[in-house]
Amino acid sequence: MPYWRLSGFYFFYFAALGSLVPYWGLYLKYLGFDAIAIGELMAIPMATKFLAPFVWGWLADHLGHRMAIVRLGSLLTAIIFVGVFWLQGFWELGAAMVLFSFFWNAVLPQFEAVVLDYLGDQVSRYARIRLWGSVGFILTVIALGMAVDLQGPTVVLPVLFGIYAAIWLSSLLIKDPAPEPHPEDQPSITAVLKLPAVIAFFAVCFLLQAGHGVYYGFYSIYMEEIGYSKTVIGLLWALGVVAEVIVFLFMHRLLKRYGAKRVMMASLVLAAVRWLLIGHFAQFIEFLILAQILHAATFGTFHAAAIHLVHRFFTGRHQGRGQALYSSLSFGLGGSVGTLSSGFLWDDAGPEMAYTVSAAVSILALIIAWRWVSNEAKCVRS
Numbered sequence: 084m085p086y087w088r089l090s091g092f093y094f095f096y097f098a099a100l101g102s103l104v105p106y107w108g109l110y111l112k113y114l115g116f117d118a119i120a121i122g123e124l125m126a127i128p129m130a131t132k133f134l135a136p137f138v139w140g141w142l143a144d145h146l147g148h149r150m151a152i153v154r155l156g157s158l159l160t161a162i163i164f165v166g167v168f169w170l171q172g173f174w175e176l177g178a179a180m181v182l183f184s185f186f187w188n189a190v191l192p193q194f195e196a197v198v199l200d201y202l203g204d205q206v207s208r209y210a211r212i213r214l215w216g217s218v219g220f221i222l223t224v225i226a227l228g229m230a231v232d233l234q235g236p237t238v239v240l241p242v243l244f245g246i247y248a249a250i251w252l253s254s255l256l257i258k259d260p261a262p263e264p265h266p267e268d269q270p271s272i273t274a275v276l277k278l279p280a281v282i283a284f285f286a287v288c289f290l291l292q293a294g295h296g297v298y299y300g301f302y303s304i305y306m307e308e309i310g311y312s313k314t315v316i317g318l319l320w321a322l323g324v325v326a327e328v329i330v331f332l333f334m335h336r337l338l339k340r341y342g343a344k345r346v347m348m349a350s351l352v353l354a355a356v357r358w359l360l361i362g363h364f365a366q367f368i369e370f371l372i373l374a375q376i377l378h379a380a381t382f383g384t385f386h387a388a389a390i391h392l393v394h395r396f397f398t399g400r401h402q403g404r405g406q407a408l409y410s411s412l413s414f415g416l417g418g419s420v421g422t423l424s425s426g427f428l429w430d431d432a433g434p435e436m437a438y439t440v441s442a443a444v445s446i447l448a449l450i451i452a453w454r455w456v457s458n459e460a461k462c463v464r465s
Contacts, residue, residue, distance in 0.1 A: 086212065088256045089198055093216030095249040096191060101223030102243045103128070105303050105320045109313075110236040112304060114171050122426015124177055125300040128184035129422055132415030139189035140196075140407025149193040150259045156189035157251035164244055188415070190250070192406040199394055199402065200260040210334040210387050217328040217383075221321045228317020272401045276408075281396055283455030287347065288389055288413035289420075290448035294354060294441040295381070296421020297429070298361070305434050309365055319371055323378030330379040334387040343388040344456050350385035351449040353377050355442040362438025389413070392456075 111121045139156065143149045163183040170176045202208055223246070230238045275281060306316045330337075337346055357377040364370035389409060397405020421441070428437040 085201070085257060088253070089201065090212050090215035092194060092250070092253045092257060093213055094219035095246055095253050096194075096219070097216030098219035098223040099187075099243060099246045099250065101220035101320070101324075102227055102239055102246060104299050105224055105317065106227060106231060106236060106239045108300060108304050109231065109307065110239050113236040114176075116173065118301070118304075118430045119426045120173060121304070122300055122423055122429070124173070124180060126296075126419040126423040126426075127177060127180040128188065129296075129299075129415055129418030131181060131184040132188040133411045133419060134415070135185045135188040136192040136407035136410040136415065137404065140192055140404040143193050143196070148259060149197050150254065150257055152193050153190050153197070153257075154251065154254045156186040156193075157247070157254050159183075159186040160190070161244065161247035161251055164247055168240055168244075187247075188410070190254075192410040195390070195406045196402050197257070197260060199390075199406075208335065209390060210331040213387075214328045214331040217324045217331065220324045221328070224317050224320040224324070226317075228313045228315075228320070231317075232313040272397070272404055275396060275401065275405075278396075279455055280457035283451050284389075284392055284396070285408065285412045287351070287448045287452045287456060288409060289417035290444050290451070291351065291354060291381070291385060292413045292417030293421035293424075294358060294444040294448070296418060296423070297425035297434075297437045297441050298358070299418065300422040300425055301429055301434070301437070302361070305361075305365060306371075319375050322372065323375040323382075326376045326379035327383035330383040331387065334384065337384065338388065338391055343391045344452065346384050346388040347392075347456065348449060348452050350380045350388070351445050351452060353380035354385075354445040355449070357381055358438045358441040358445065362435045362442070365434075 108121055108125055111124055116124065139152050143152050146152075160183050163179065163186065166179045167176065167183070170179050198209065198212060202212075223242075227239065227242055230242070303316050303320075306319065307313070311319075341349075354377075357374045357380075360370045360374040360377075393405050393409045394402075397408075421444075425437050425441075428440060
């Protein structure tokens, strides 16, 4: 298994997220957009994540060459992003974001399927490869926070372009794993999607990411309004991902001991706590530090458990579309709905109410997970 080449791709892919998620909202604010416009523009990459992964996943499942799609998506992302250097109006910037994010969001689900193919029966080792993406996020978010403090939000543009180019170059070093024969009697993907446990699973993933919408869209803006510097904001973002890296090192033990459902439910409880801390106690740095440490749960443990379940539900020829559906319905649809609605909540009711709603959404997801999401063994038998 090409451990370092797979890890290197994750490193650059999540370094791009470390530029886009914390600092793109600040760049949009620098251009003069208000909260509603920022929420709408920040929702675009998540909205395209709803459609793009499934389109490309269907294509990859039928053609069988996932890395070719990863390379093409990475290259077109970098090329289209060049236009953002000159586009500053709402509609033209929005159109450019639709285009480059459509191809960028084609990349990760197919790469996840490639990694899982390489891992085979050792899927519990996934977190040890994925953690290098978190390292890339941490280094980028800290360095870019300092750069934004010194040079302003426009520095985000050349940094993002360089990272997108690095993603494409790293994809050239990875080959598709040897294909495995698919069972002839495998049920259709429609039959899998009708399982109550699968429906509940996707509902939980959607709600968790919807709860993250206000965080991804407005956390940096909120911290800046309270008075924290860009460097401190970058360190807070990085702290969350450091906690994520640490938990990834132990995820295989947690999953084996407690199972994916229990890990998922614990993540949802801690998500509600996290949003309440940020929404109501942001003026206290100690509470912000605690809230960022909880990122280990709201993303780290939840995502690892979700990947584990997706791998159980969607096997053989359905694997690419299973990963794509997870990305589409959670990070895509859930993230875009959460970010878009948080823009209106932020404008009308303020940050405290926006984060309180996120906490309530997490509790709703917890109830669904407790009632309907199956344990791993039951998922396999389904």
